[in-house]
Amino acid sequence: MSVSTLAADPYVCAPLPVLGRDVSVPLVTGGTVTYAALDYAASAPALQRVWDDVAAYAPYYGSVHRGAGYLSQLSTDLFENARRTVAKFLDCREADQVIFTRSTTDSLNLLAAALPADCQVLVFETEHHASLLPWRDARVTVLDAPRTPQGAVRALERALADRDPHGPALVCVTGASNVTGELWPVRELAAAAHAHGARIVLDAAQLAPHHPVSVADLDVDWVAFSGHKLYAPFGSGVLAGRADWLRAAEPYLAGGGASRRVTRRTDGGVDVDWHETAARHEAGSPNVIGAYSIASACKALTEAGFDALVARERYLIRKVREGLAEIPEVRVLSLFGDDAPRVGVLSFVVEGWNSSHFAAALSAEYGIGVRDGLFCAHPLVRTLLGGDPGTQGECGAPEAAPGERSLNAIRVSFGAGTPDEHVERFVRAVAELVRHGARWTYRTQDGRCVPAV
Numbered sequence: 431m432s433v434s435t436l437a438a439d440p441y442v443c444a445p446l447p448v449l450g451r452d453v454s455v456p457l458v459t460g461g462t463v464t465y466a467a468l469d470y471a472a473s474a475p476a477l478q479r480v481w482d483d484v485a486a487y488a489p490y491y492g493s494v495h496r497g498a499g500y501l502s503q504l505s506t507d508l509f510e511n512a513r514r515t516v517a518k519f520l521d522c523r524e525a526d527q528v529i530f531t532r533s534t535t536d537s538l539n540l541l542a543a544a545l546p547a548d549c550q551v552l553v554f555e556t557e558h559h560a561s562l563l564p565w566r567d568a569r570v571t572v573l574d575a576p577r578t579p580q581g582a583v584r585a586l587e588r589a590l591a592d593r594d595p596h597g598p599a600l601v602c603v604t605g606a607s608n609v610t611g612e613l614w615p616v617r618e619l620a621a622a623a624h625a626h627g628a629r630i631v632l633d634a635a636q637l638a639p640h641h642p643v644s645v646a647d648l649d650v651d652w653v654a655f656s657g658h659k660l661y662a663p664f665g666s667g668v669l670a671g672r673a674d675w676l677r678a679a680e681p682y683l684a685g686g687g688a689s690r691r692v693t694r695r696t697d698g699g700v701d702v703d704w705h706e707t708a709a710r711h712e713a714g715s716p717n718v719i720g721a722y723s724i725a726s727a728c729k730a731l732t733e734a735g736f737d738a739l740v741a742r743e744r745y746l747i748r749k750v751r752e753g754l755a756e757i758p759e760v761r762v763l764s765l766f767g768d769d770a771p772r773v774g775v776l777s778f779v780v781e782g783w784n785s786s787h788f789a790a791a792l793s794a795e796y797g798i799g800v801r802d803g804l805f806c807a808h809p810l811v812r813t814l815l816g817g818d819p820g821t822q823g824e825c826g827a828p829e830a831a832p833g834e835r836s837l838n839a840i841r842v843s844f845g846a847g848t849p850d851e852h853v854e855r856f857v858r859a860v861a862e863l864v865r866h867g868a869r870w871t872y873r874t875q876d877g878r879c880v881p882a883v
Contacts, residue, residue: 443738446730447478448661448847455797458870458881463797466852470659471608471775471843472801474639476723477661483726484664484719494716495687495709509718512725513708519728520653520670521644528670529708530721534635535560537654537669538602540711541631542568544679549598552589552628554582555809556609556765561602561633562809568600575813578766579615583622590626599628605637609807609814609841611747611775612766613637620649631671635659639845640743640773642736645671657720661846662727666720669711677706685713731846739846743774746844746853750776753857759864763814763839775843777805779815780864785838786879791868794881796859798852801841811839 445451454462467475487508492501494509513528522528531537542564545551551565554573562572571589576582586601593599601623606613616632623630631652634643638655645653652671657664681688681704688710691703704710731739751768754760759781764770780788789802804811815837842856871882 443734443742445742445849446661446734446739446846448475449478449481450475451847451849457797458794466796466798466855468842468844468848468852468856469799469801470639470845470848471611471636471805471841473658473663474661474845475847476663477727477730477847479730480662480723480726484723487719487722491719494718496715505718509716509721512718512721515725515728516668516721517670519643519732520668521642521646522670523646525673526645526671527673527676527708528668529676529711530716530724531654531667531669531711532665532717533560533658533667534558534633534654534656535564535667537667538631538633539564540669540682541600541652541654541675542566543682544675544711545600546598546675546678549600550593551600551602552586552593553602554585555813556607557602557604557807557810558608558633558635559806559808560635561604562807565602575765575810579618579770583615583618586619587622587626590622590628593626593628595627599623599626601628601630602633603630604633604635605643606640606773606775607765607807607810608636608775609777609805609810609839610764610766610770611636611772611843612764612770613641613772616648616650624649629672636773636775639731641740657724657727660724660727661730662720662723664717664720664723666717666724668724673706676711680704681713682711683713687716688713734846743845746848746850747772747774747776749850749853750842750857753853754778754860757861757864760860763811765814774845774848775841777811777814777839777841779839780860783863784879785840786874787868787872788863789840790872790879790881791863791870792856792859794872795863795869796855798856798859800856801843803838805839805841812837815839 453465455465456462490501490504492505494506517528538560545568549568551568552571556575573585576585603619604614605616620630629651632650634653634655639660654669657666689702690705693701761779763777785802789800792798792800872879873882
């Protein structure tokens with residue numbers, strides 16, 4: 431069945447079972463309602479499959495790479511099999527390494543610590559802070575927000591052409607924006623980077639849960655993503671890709687597991703022979719449950735079929751966009767325009783509303799969980815809202831009282847576990863709040879807009 435056929439029939443793929451789908455929450459106006467989790471871009475709910483797999487393994491949990499007992503051997507096999515599952519999910523090249531980390535942020539900080547001396551890093555201002563901030567020991571060039579995918583490629587090519595061609599360089603780019611959901615031209619950016627002797631790392635935190643990611647096809651050097659956005663919220667992430675810079679760098683963490691041999695010197699110090707495998711950057715007892723949960727999620731998404739998952743998500747995106755388009759007071763934020771392909775992440779502002787106030791009303795009066803703020807992408811949100819990208823602002827905190835304008839936005843995000851009713855309730859709630867206003871009084875408390883008691 432082709433993707434075009436799937437797109438015409440959104441019900442070929444039912445929502446995948448996730449935890450929390452039947453949770454009831456109280457409404458400030460009285461009664462309860464089934465919670466509509468529409469903040470997948472921050473943390474997606476755990477797939478039931480992942481939870482069941484972890485629960486089945488839990489009694490057999492043991493130390494990894496350290497014990498001769500049955501449970502330790504079983505846990506070690508499970509951990510290394512998880513590594514192979516992730517490599518297959520990402521379509522890694524044969525020589526690539528898969529390193530388990532804590533998150534996308536941790537993965538990119540690990541790579542930043544492994545950069546060669548005098549490396550130049552090129553990054554767009556549109557990146558999440560996880561991609562924008564780790565490069566403190568490098569020469570960083572921050573590129574302005576492009577307004578078309580082609581403009582992004584041209585801007586990168588110009589910046590690369592102006593750099594010193596003899597030193598190492600790294601391009602860091604997102605696969606899908608955590609603010610607008612728009613897909614970036616990763617393959618074309620990778621080609622531009624390689625044509626100028628640079629390498630490229632892909633932040634796939636928002637891409638991997640929604641679309642297949644092929645390291646080989648996209649021709650990226652590294653990819654990073656987080657388990658908690660991939661329906662596996664057990665504190666684990668992945669950095670996968672070329673081994674040479676990672677093998678040449680000092681271990682990200684020094685300790686047991688990263689060292690192959692440690693010997694005393696006559697002067698009282700120690701000599702260390704570090705591993706050259708992924709273990710070099712996985713010191714300490716590994717988060718085997720986190721790694722296993724990521725592997726379980728990779729299998730579940732692969733078995734469900736990304737063609738069907740993508741087609742159904744496009745259907746949900748269309749429902750949200752069409753519903754919001756009928757409300758003149760709503761402005762959806764975009765870099766590349768309304769027709770740009772995107773994942774299930776949309777940010778918007780509402781005329782006459784403080785974004786924190788609006789999000790609080792969605793939660794308290796409708797049982798809908800969204801996100802408001804700057805989404806840890808301050809320069810991008812400021813640019814999209816017409817403010818100064820350099821203006822200070824706290825991540826997620828309101829800057830004005832209820833009813834006052836703020837330079838914040840509201841983000842709705844969804845994915846493989848989202849039922850139709852949740853997005854339908856969301857669109858209906860936005861229309862009702864704009865038309866009739868909030869039914870409750872709200873106040874600012876500890877930097878958040880909350881119902882007044």
